Amino acid sequence: MRATVGDQLVQHGRVVGQHDQVTEVVEVIGSEGNPPYRVRFADGREAVMSPGPDCEVRHHQQQER
Secondary structure (H helix, E strand, C coil): CCCCCCCEEEECCCCCCCCCEEEEEEEECCHHHCCCEEEECCCCCEEEECCCCCEEEECHHHHCC
């Protein structure tokens, strides 16, 4: 999994009725686009995440389409 600043990190809900959580990558801490990432949630909170198998990266270029 590789991401750049501005990409979205989508953590899919794991149970029925749980919504996906979408965050924005604000810093890539790992080397060459690899995790961990500093992300910003919609409410402004920030956290450091190392995404698991329930996550996907939506690259900035894909969002503009």
